[in-house]
Structure formats: structure tokens, C-alpha cells
Amino acid sequence: MISRVTHQTVQKSTLANLQMNLDRMSRLQAQMSGGKVITRPSDDPGGTAAVLQLRSDKRAAEQHSRNIDNGLGWLGSIDSALTTSLASLRRARDLTVQGANGANSAQAREAIAIELEGIRDAMLSEANTTHLGRSVFAGTSDAGMAFTGPDGTPPYAWTGATSSSVERRITPDTTVRVDVDGAAAYGQGAESVFALIDSIVTGLRTGGDVAPLLNGLDDRMKAMLGELGSVGTRYGQLETAQQANQKTLMDLKSQISGIEDIDLAEVIVELQSQEVAYQAALGATARVLQPSLLDFLR
Incomplete structure (x- = not known):
């Protein structure tokens, strides 16, 4: 049977086809103006789901990148402080050896004592190094400084939080410690390197034998070197993670672009x-x- 085609039927069909054509043109123009294939989820539900997951992974990678940068800042500050402190400690040892010479006059011993006090103060300042307002040698403590001064109660007390550490997550499954236990590096209280230098100063001024105190300086130097080596290892780990994270970010951006860019x-x-x-x-x-x-x- 032949269907009857009326003028109105032709008109409706034609207008519907024209509207479909305009709709396709509108979508193409939207893609060109936005530069994206997916302008709304219904354009590609599967692609939309993939892009959402990739963007979530990208945000996580960007946070890891910020964590790595922050960790490098912490460890860089610590490396500088320990390196400077080691140089000061070597100078303190040389002065102690010089002061142990019994041929020194009282004036010479006093001059050595004054220089040692300056070294002590400089090392104490390094031990209280901060990064972004946080002490790098006091763990999670918010005391503001890792060590009290010579007038503290008790003197040279370590104010850090015991058994605590500052860590940064650099991958979904990996964290790295970015601080150093100040008590392990510098000692604390009467056992600190600062108190040891005070003992040397007192011995020089009272005419005592300071040679036996050289072993204490050597022990503190070994402790600092050990902490410095650990810092170097962790710094290298962060640099490796930074390179890997940058590649991950580039790959994620490329994948997102491949799905949604026109x-x-x-x-x-x-x-x-x-x-x-x-x-x-x-x-x-x-x-x-x-x-x-x-x-x-x-």
C-alpha cells in the first residue's frame, strides 16, 4: 500500500532534518570555540569517566610535586646548617688543640676562649635553623626553636618532640622523612656540643687541661657526619622522585589531551x-x- 504524503508531512520531515543538521553544526562550533571534544558528559560518557579519573590522578601527582618541593626545601636547609656546623666544629677542634699547648700565655688562652664562644653561638644559631617558620631540628614540635640558649633552664635543652618526625608523601605508597633529630646531631643539655665547648672555654680560662675533651668533639663530629650522610641520601631520593613525578604529570596531561582535545x-x-x-x-x-x-x- 502506498502511503499518502501530504504537504505538511514533507514540511515536518524537512524541518526536522534541517534541525538535526543545525544541531551537528552547533556541536562542531562549540568544540572549535572550546577546543574540547567533550563539552558535556553526554558527548562521550566513557571518555568523560576516563578524563575524570585522569584528572584525579593528575591532582594527586601535583600534590606529590608540592610535597617533594617542600621536602627538598627542608633537607636543603638542614644540609646547609649541618655543613656549616661541621666547619665550625673543625675550627673548634683546631682551637682546642692549640689551647692544649701548655706554652700558651693567659692572654692567648683567653683569645682562644673568646673565639670558641663565638663558634658556640654560631652553631647554636645553625641548630635553630627554620624553614617556613618551622624548626628543622625539632621534629613536629611547635616550640619555635630546637635548642634553648646558655641561659635556658636547663641550658641547651632540646625542645623537639620525642619519637616524632616530619614526613612528606612523594608517591601514593612512599613517604620520606625531611627533618633531623637535633638531639642526635648536636646532643642535648650537658651532653650537647654547646656545653662541651663551654667546658673547653672554662678549662682554658682556669688553666685546666682541655686535651681530654677532644674525644668529645670527635664524637659530636661523627654524629653530625652521620646525620649529614642520611640527609644526602634522602635528598637524592626526593630528586629521583621529582623527576619521576614530572614524567608522570606529562603522561597524564598527554592522556587527558588525547581524550578531550579536538x-x-x-x-x-x-x-x-x-x-x-x-x-x-x-x-x-x-x-x-x-x-x-x-x-x-x-
Whole structure:
């Protein structure tokens, strides 16, 4: 049986096809203006889900990058402080050897004592080094400084939090310690390197034998060298993680771009094709549908 095709049927069908063509042109124009294939989730549900997961991974990688940068800052400050302290401690040892010479006059011993006090104060300042307002030798303590001064109660007390450490997460499964136990590096209280230098100063001023105190300086130097070696190892670990994290970020950006970014040349060609098809459809419609003024008024 032959279906009856009316003027109204042709009109509805033609207008529907023209609307579909306009809709495709609109989507292509939106893609060109935004530079994205996916302008709304319904454009590609599977691609949208993949992009959301990739963006979540990218945010995590960016946070790891910030953690690594922060950790490098902490360890860099510690490395500088320990290196400077070791240089000061070597100078203190040389002065102690010089002061142990019994041929020194009282004035010479006093001059050595004054220089040692300056070294003690400089080392104490290094031991209280901070990074972004946090003491790098006091763990999670918020005391503001890792060691009290010579007038503290008790003198040279370590104010850090016992059995605590500052860590930074650099991968989903890896954390790295970015601080150093100040008590392990400098000692604390009467056993600290600061108190040891005070004992040497007292011995020089009272005419005592300071040679036996050289062993204490050597022990503190070994402790600092051990902590410095640990810092170097962790710094290298962070640098390796930084390189790997940068590659991960680049890969994630590339994957996101591959899913949601448009192929500009392809979209331009397709849009031009749709425009040609639309103009042709308009021309054909004008020939098929030629309403009179009376039809328009109805």
C-alpha cells in the first residue's frame, strides 16, 4: 500500500532534518570555540569517566610535586646548617688543640676562649635553623626553636618532640622523612656540643687541661657526619622522585589531551562539510516547499 504524503508531512520531515543538521553544526562550533571534544558528559560518557579519573590522578601527582618541593626545601636547609656546623666544629677542634699547648700565655688562652664562644653561638644559631617558620631540628614540635640558649633552664635543652618526625608523601605508597633529630646531631643539655665547648672555654680560662675533651668533639663530629650522610641520601631520593613525578604529570596531561582535545583540522573540514550540506538542504527545501502568502498567514 502506498502511503499518502501530504504537504505538511514533507514540511515536518524537512524541518526536522534541517534541525538535526543545525544541531551537528552547533556541536562542531562549540568544540572549535572550546577546543574540547567533550563539552558535556553526554558527548562521550566513557571518555568523560576516563578524563575524570585522569584528572584525579593528575591532582594527586601535583600534590606529590608540592610535597617533594617542600621536602627538598627542608633537607636543603638542614644540609646547609649541618655543613656549616661541621666547619665550625673543625675550627673548634683546631682551637682546642692549640689551647692544649701548655706554652700558651693567659692572654692567648683567653683569645682562644673568646673565639670558641663565638663558634658556640654560631652553631647554636645553625641548630635553630627554620624553614617556613618551622624548626628543622625539632621534629613536629611547635616550640619555635630546637635548642634553648646558655641561659635556658636547663641550658641547651632540646625542645623537639620525642619519637616524632616530619614526613612528606612523594608517591601514593612512599613517604620520606625531611627533618633531623637535633638531639642526635648536636646532643642535648650537658651532653650537647654547646656545653662541651663551654667546658673547653672554662678549662682554658682556669688553666685546666682541655686535651681530654677532644674525644668529645670527635664524637659530636661523627654524629653530625652521620646525620649529614642520611640527609644526602634522602635528598637524592626526593630528586629521583621529582623527576619521576614530572614524567608522570606529562603522561597524564598527554592522556587527558588525547581524550578531550579536538583535532582542529578534522573539525574544520567536518564543519565546512556540514555548512555545505545545510546550504544544499535549504536550497532543496525551497524548491519542494513553496508556500504562498495565504499558506503563511494560515
